[in-house]
Amino acid sequence: MNHGTVKFFNESKGYGFVKDDETGKEYFVHVSGLVDEIRENDEVTYELEEGRKGLNAVNVKLA
Structure with missing residues (x-):
């Protein structure tokens, strides 16, 4: 399981980006x-x- 922070998420378009904490x-x-x-x-x-x-982030859950 990877850990990260949501850098950007557009609710109306349904996509965004997650930044990995380690890399x-x-x-x-x-x-x-x-x-x-x-x-x-x-x-x-x-x-x-x-x-x-x-690579895409999947199974994204709040930490």
């Missing part, structure tokens, strides 16, 4: 990959899954 890398997150509702600056845990354009 500083940013991962795309889509509303279909959410377990809990998220907002900018929320602390979250997540898993990574290969998507069409690279």
